[in-house]
Amino acid sequence: MDLDSLYKALAASPENVPLLLMVAKLEEDRFALAESRELLERVLALDAGNREALLGVARLLDFSGESSQAMVRLEDLCSRMADFSGAWLLRARISLEEGEGVLARQFYDRAVELDRSQADDALLEEILKAGGRKRGVMTSSGEILDEEDDDGSPVEGMDAAMALDLGIDFRVRADLRFSDVGGMEQVKDDIRMKIIHPLKNPELFAAYGKKAGGGVLLYGPPGCGKTLMAQATAGEIDATFLSVGLHQILDMYIGESEQKLHKIFELARKCRPAVLFFDETDALAADRRDMRQSAGRTLVNQFLSELDGAHASNDDLLVLGATNAPWQLDGAFLRPGRFDRIIFVPPPDRAAREEIAKIHAKGKPLSDFDPADVAKRTEGFSGADLKAVFDQATEAALGEAMRKGSMVPVTGKMLANAAKLVKPSTKKWFESAKNHALYANQSGFYDDILTYLGIKK
Ligand SMILES: Nc1ncnc2c1ncn2[C@@H]1O[C@H](COP(=O)(O)OP(=O)(O)O)[C@@H](O)[C@H]1O
Ligand SMILES: [Mg+2]
Structure with missing residues (x-):
């Protein structure tokens, strides 16, 4: 619908608040700030407490360079309507523009807490870069009572910057939860036991000699939720999430990859509690006997020694891996203390x-x-x-x-x-998996696949 016909509609019903708001937004989008403001004022004349209009006015003020004016209004809006996530989010944006990373993070967190759909990875990344890794206790009016680090260690926006340098994703998909992943109950339970419960009840787990962390490897046909699950884990727990696509490591000169891998693990340890996710683990973890199309042997060894945590503690670090081709995995990955849980993710029942x-x-x-x-x-x-x-x-x-x-x-x-x-896509995967499972089933590793195919009980 074009603007002209909308204005005609407005002429016919000049007190239509939703329509006024809609046209105001369209005017704003084409930078007709004065027109937009006028429409918003019309809404406020009809309904003085209309929060969308109040927010719109603040946004326009910010647009036209009057950010402190905008902030004054937002502060007022947030104290009167503390559950209005849009207002908190705009405060986060403006604080970020003003270089106040820490403050921006408080506002951002509040907005997302109130409404998950406000989560915005790009914005969060900017905030992290601006130093917004600190969290604090905030009153409902936005006053910060106490500033503390996420994890008690002196972590700054440096980490996000470093992650960017390393070319890895450093973000929290705060909008995803386990409830966004259908099925996969065993995987959810496992992740809960490995990281969520131990982080919440450290004393209890210590009494049993258990700590948070470890390695979980997911394998199975493509499109069944492995990557989604990793992202949901990040949203589910209040931990740092680092996601590494393997091409990012492999597209490097020999020798550089090992160093980069080491830096990634070091970064993850520094940001604990953290989830370090390697997608398509096969490329890196490929069987050492078959190195032609995959990573070098030293890189595999580097990965193993980082996973072992022999030189540095991996407590509170959950390493997740996902692969469609487990048969390319080096057997060394399957020993305890490395990927100590290996879970078959079948097509959903x-x-x-x-x-x-x-x-x-x-x-x-x-x-x-x-x-x-x-x-x-x-x-x-x-x-x-x-x-x-x-x-x-x-x-x-x-x-x-x-x-x-x-x-x-x-x-x-x-x-x-x-x-x-739509044709089911998992059949093809099982054709190839079946051969591996039947002819290369060392120590019953692929029993889950055979059971799924009804070949083994
Ligand atoms: N268990 C699931 N629950 C909800 N959506 C799913 C599930 N599995 C797959 N999907 C949908 O399919 C998309 C691709 O899944 P993905 O996690 O990338 O699969 P994989 O990593 O196993 O290849 C997801 O983004 C999601 O939209
Ligand atoms: Mg995937």
């Missing part, structure tokens, strides 16, 4: 598919949606295949909406049709 369907359905306009029916029709589908079903069905609904010129929900029927069109 029917109950898990039902859960995943509900997750993918969130926020979509649906009618006659029956998650159990979707689950029934999608035997052998991965979580990613299920997502493709929802994407296809959504496209069908959109296509129809365009034809009709009105809103059309995604129907159960559209989902059923899409389920016919």
Whole structure:
């Protein structure tokens, strides 16, 4: 819809607050700040306490270079409406602009605490770079009572900067939780036992001689949630999350990779409690006998010695790995103290598919949606295949909406049709996995795969 027709609509209903707000935002987006302000003032004349309008005015002030004016208004807004996450988030942005990283972090955390969907990785990264690793106790009006480090050690934004230097992701997907991952109960339990419970109950675990940390390796067909699970772990616990894609290490000259790997582990130890995630572990951990297409032997040894923690403590450090090709893994990785838990992540069973369907359905306009029916029709589908079903069905609904010129929900029927069109992607993986499991099943490592295929009980 173009602006002209919206103004016509406004002329017809000049007191339509949602419409006024919408046009104000469009004007703002095209930098017509005065027009936008005027519309917001009209809203406030009708409804003096309208928080979207109040926030909009603050945003416009900031835009036009009057950030301290904006801050005064936001402070007031936050003290009167302490649960208004949008106001906290704007305070975070403005504090960041003013170089106040620590303060920005308090505001950012408050905003995300109130509303997870406000999480913004790019913003958080900027805040971290600006020194916002400190957390404090904040009153509801935004006053900071006590400043303390995340983890009691003198960590500064330096770490984020260093992570950027190393080319690794240093962020918290604060918007993802275990509840965003369907099924995978065993993996969730394992991660809880390895890091979440021990961090929350250190004395209890110490009494049993246990500490937080260790290594968990996830393997299985692609698209079944391994990477998603790692991200959700980061959101679930208040720990630093470092994610390393292996190409980032391997695309280096020989000799440089080892050093880089060492630096990554050192950084992770410094930021403890931390989760260090290696995606597609196979490239690095490839069997030492088969080094042609993979990392050098010294790099594998470096990885093992870092995992062993012989030279430095790995307490409170959870190392997660994910791979689609476990048969390329060096046997040395499987010993205790390294990846001491190795978990097969199979395609979701029917109950898990039902859960995943509900997750993918969130926020979509649906009618006659029956998650159990979707689950029934999608035997052998991965979580990613299920997502493709929802994407296809959504496209069908959109296509129809365009034809009709009105809103059309995604129907159960559209989902059923899409389920016919999307082909399950996990079969191919099992063909190759089966051979490895049958002919290279040292010490029963692949029993889980054989059991899944019904070859072994
Ligand atoms: N168990 C699951 N629950 C919810 N969504 C899932 C699940 N598994 C996969 N997905 C969807 O498929 C996408 C790809 O999954 P991903 O975690 O990258 O798979 P993997 O790392 O195992 O190859 C996810 O971003 C998510 O949208
Ligand atoms: Mg993955």
